[in-house]
Amino acid sequence: MRLQNRLNQYQRLYNKTGLVPQAITVSALAAIFCCSERHTRTLLALFQQAGWIRWSSQAGRGKRAEIACLKTPESLRESYLQKLLDEGEHSAALQLSQLDSQHLNTLLAPHLGGQWQEDAPTLRIPYYRAMQTLDPQTLTGRAEQHIAHTLHAGLTRFVTGESAPQPDLAHHWQISHEGKVWQFFLRSHLYWHNGEPLLTRQICQLFETFRQSPRSRHSLDNVEAISQPHALCLQFQLQKPDYWFAHRLADLSCLLFHPHAPTVGAGPFKLAHFAPERVRLEQHPYYHLQRPYLSAIEYWITPHLFDSEIKNKVSCQHPVRITLGEKNQMALVRPVKRSTSLGFCYLAINLRKNALSPAQAQKIVALIRHSGLLDNLPIDHSLVKRSREMLPGWPLPVASTEALETHDGVQLPKKLSLLFHPPIELELVAGALKTLLADEGCELETHYHPGRLWNDAAQLTAVDLMLGDRLIGEAPVATLENWLRQDPLWHAILSDDALDQQNQRLLxxxxxxxxxxxxxxxxxxFYQLMEHGSITPLFNYQYQVSAPPGVNGVQLTAWGWFDFCRAWLPPPVSQPD
Known part of the structure; x- marks a missing residue:
């Protein structure tokens, strides 16, 4: 970046001279700038033209001239940073910035939240970490999964607040042969984000690829054949009837992307920019459904905002808390949507390994539920809510005091191992559980897995306990059914007989x-699995989006984000002439 290089050169000069006029030769300046005397003269001319220095040269080689810096490097950086932000050059601004975090926050804050830029409504969201590559076949983060459903379309889709799948690329579908033949009738004039027509044969080829993909094959392992009866019809022949099939096609693993570019989709927004410091989504001009009101959505990857004392006013204190708004609106910011996540953090117990009996597994669950472990964790309890049911209307097994007393005579093994992955709350649970089991004469060895999903069953077979996080989308029942099919967890913790019984039951x-x-x-x-101690929901998150009055249409999705297609901003107030 040329401007940044010039500012760095000016910083060297200022470090040598400060704001006090100095008598100096061009050769001495060339040594400061680490360049030739010819280029030094070019730099001096540019600095003087820009008003950074006052320079009075004298004819003759080796003659001393007077130079004076007129501005501090910090003030120059700040003014150019502000100019770049005002012009919408956000990536360049963040690259340019070398200010301390609090000073930078002061400049960034007015550009966050809802803005109109070049007569187009834009929403800017500060985010605390870098984004994963937005390939729906590989991503695992909650924010990235939400973005993937915004970038990519499926044959069917889930609409916020609706548990039944809705038409997407398919205008409608028909089911025949007692649930074994599904025909999806595609909309005409479908386009990828790059403007190319989206063809039925491309969808056929993608689904054939998905059938071999580790991420997607579980959703399609019942598919016997895929065919194209006519130009706008895609037919799936199933081995067995499957009335979850339209739900499966709306899942993340079956989102469709351009055959040669996994981040190019056909959803309401397209990926316009992806860099470590900024991710920008823009409206898809050829979108086949109702187009959103927002023209663009930007994620500003600004971890420094989360390290300063004003983080509670600029963005979210926790990934499940999102705040939108400009700095001068923060006094007006109020929670506009709250919800309890349907997804939950859970404890799984490995009964396949035979290190624990069902009675011992049930004792561990009873200890957790009666010890107050979850209520005494050093966390913000407005963020989490202790699980009382697996889903609304799906009660947990009764945890009575008598049930705990029944397990008094059950001795736990001398040593157990536990594996946990993010979020941070699970690390706290692991530590508290280690103390709890130590009181029972059991040493718990804990291990951390940095991924948000389990890699494979082999990773889990060697451990006795697992702490994980189960995200649940708009169709909670179908999501849990899919969880039993896709997650390697079940192959690791259930015996062969129990696994066979589960597969037959799902079929x-x-x-x-x-x-x-x-x-x-x-x-x-699931009630039977919980009774045996194989799986136990621990707590749910409390999702919240806060915004000032100017951000409207905020509706929480099941992922804990808000529906980008429904949010809108009022136009800027015109100033009277």
Missing amino acids: SIQQHPSESLREEKLRAH
Whole structure:
């Protein structure tokens, strides 16, 4: 960046001379700038033209001339940074910045939240970490999954607040042969973000690829054949009836992307810029459904905002808390949406390893629930809520005092191992559980897995306990059914007989056309898993979005983000002539 290089050169000069006029030769200045005398004269001319220095030269080689710096490097950086921000050159501004975090926050804050830029509504969101590459086949972060559903379309999709899948690229679908043949009738004139037509044969090829993909094959392992009966129809022939199939096609693992570019999709927003310091989404001009009001959405990757004392006013204190707004609006910011996550952090117990019996597993669960462990964690309890049910209407097994007394005579093993992954709350649970089990004469060895998903069953077979986080989307029942199919957790913790029984039960459940009957049978299966101690929900997050009055249409999704397609900003107030 040329401007940054010039500012660095000016910094060297200022470090040598300060604001006091100095008599100096061009050769001495060349040594300061680490360049030739010819280039030094060019720099001096540029600095003088810009008003940074006063320079009076004298004819003759080796003659001393007077030079005076007129501005401090900090003031120059700040003024150019402000100019770049005002012009919308955010990436250049963040690269230029060498200010301390609090000073930088003061400049950045007015540019966050809702803004109109070149007559287009733009929403800017400060974010605390770098983003993963937005390939739906590889990403794991909650924010990235939300963005993927914004960038990419599927044959079906989930709409905020609706548990049933809705048409997306498919205008509608038909089911025949008692749930074994599904025909999806595509909308005409579909386009990728790059302007190329989205063709039916491309979708066929993508689904054939998905059938071999580790991320997607579990959703499609019942598919026997994929065909194209006519130009705008895609047909799936299933081995067994599956009335979850439209739900599966709306899942992250079945989002469709351009065959040669995984970040190019057909969703309401396209990826316009992706860099470590900024991610920008812009409206897809050829979107096939109702286009959003917002023209662009930007994530400013600004971890320094979260390290300063004003972080509570500029952005979220925690990934489940999002705050939108300009600095001068912060006094007006109020929570506009709150919800309890359907997803939950959980404890899983490995009964396949045989280091723990069902009775011992049940004792560990009873100890957690009666010890107050979750209530006494050193966390902000407005962020989490102790789980009382797996899903609304799906109660946990009764945890009575008598049940705990039943396990008094059950001795735990002398040593157990535990594996946990993010979020940070699970590390605190692991530490508290270590203390709790030590009181029972059991040493707990804890290990950290940095990924947000388990890699494979082999990673889990060697440990006895696991702490994980289960995200749940708009269709909670279908998500839990999919969890049993996709997560390597179950292959690691269930015995072969229990795994076979689960697979047969899932096969039976999927063949019921009645959604309420499918839910009833799946609820009974999870209740049995909880009774045995295999899985126990621990706590749910309390999602919250806060915004000043100018940001409207904020609606929380099941992911804890807000629906980008529904948010809107009022136009700027015109000043009277």
